[in-house]
Amino acid sequence: MTQVRRRFVWEIDWNLLRTFTVIVQEGSLTAAGDKLSLSQPTISNALRRLEEHMACRLIDRSSNYFRITPAGETLYKECMAMLAIVAGLPELMEKDQNHISGHVDMAFASHVECPFLDTFLADFHKAHPRITFSTTVSSSRSAAEAVLNNEAALGIFLAQEKRHDLEYTLLYREHFGFFCGPSHPLFQRRISGFDEMRRLDYVSFKTDELSGALAPVAALRKQEQLCGKIVGQFTNLEEVKRLIKAGFGFGPLPIHVVAPDVEAGQLWQIPPYTNPPSVDVYLVTKRTTRRTRAQSTFLAALSAAIDATPLESRTYPQPVGGLTSAEV
Structure with missing residues (x-):
């Protein structure tokens, strides 16, 4: 793993990925905030931080427009795969x-x-x-x-x-x-x-x-x-x-x-x-x-x-x- 990738793994806030997943599933920042019991500014800030980490636009949005970008679609699929792995951890730990x-x-x-x-x-x-x-x-x-x-x-x-x-x-x-x-x-x-x-x-x-x-x-x-x-x-x-x-x-x-x-x-x-x-x-x-x-x-x-x-x-x-x- 390169130094840049290693730093990315350790610096990324994994909660940002979870928040992004909910944003995509709910289809809006407001609905995602309601789902996670967070304010819309908090959700907006989480999305902004994640886009900065990824160095690309994940969602094109305005007051009346919401569209997942190709990069956002790719990240969403990977997030769902990671969630599936996390969901399977308890059974791996079973005695x-x-x-x-x-x-x-x-x-x-x-x-x-x-x-x-x-x-x-x-x-x-x-x-x-x-x-x-x-x-x-x-x-x-x-x-x-x-x-x-x-x-x-x-x-x-x-x-x-x-x-x-x-x-x-x-x-x-x-x-x-x-x-x-x-x-x-x-x-x-x-x-x-x-x-x-x-x-x-x-x-x-x-x-x-x-x-x-x-x-x-x-x-x-x-x-x-x-x-x-x-x-x-x-x-x-x-x-x-x-x-x-x-x-x-x-x-x-x-x-x-x-x-x-x-x-x-x-x-x-x-x-x-x-x-x-x-x-x-x-x-x-x-x-x-x-x-x-x-x-x-x-x-x-x-x-x-x-x-x-x-x-x-x-x-x-x-x-x-x-x-x-x-x-x-």
Whole structure:
């Protein structure tokens, strides 16, 4: 280590890095002050001192403008990596190394419903009861950013585009069907094809496009010329389902996820009844990152469980005699 770098390490106030991390996460100096119970001048002074140490601008800001610079983005990612290391120190100090403790942050898309994953989590908790978990639910894009920024050890979401710095493992496959609500003109009607659907209003996800994560659904719409007015687009499954139930239009939903709504008479499935479009949901991790013992143990166990379970057993709805439950 050079003399300059050695002096930097010993002179830097590590609290400045923590404060900077909170500023970025909160999106403003005022919000960061509220989070840390510090005044805005104190937060501003901490940011100024850190920028002096780094000899570069980290955040471009004014009274109505706030933007992280490229240097600030790089520093933020490194700060998150350092925080992950600090968070793992207690478990490294434990006397009983046979009992792993620690915490695992996860980032999920809004409609992750996977019996295989639920069973795995139950078994893992029995084996490692001292490991705790937390989950944030957001769009697939936001979940990917959380993994990239080391805010989450793993993500489970649809892959609209695969990034080279993330690793993708197919966790499960789900089939989408089209559904309508009780006030819709097609409710409780078993129509034979798509003719009656072509001009009807439509509700869907923002990724329901040929270049998006729901490309198979978009391709089916294009193939069958379903060109009704789009009256709502969301990133959250619950909001899509809410408007479909309210009669705004028909739209795509994972068949196995909404099976209880269909059984309760709140949703009705319309074509296609056979060969519904399928979408893959991935376990996503960062390729190069330092993990805590708890994170490594969890990911190793989940990867092993995926490898040991055929994709057919991780496909929903479960096949019945070679067909999905939507086809029988």
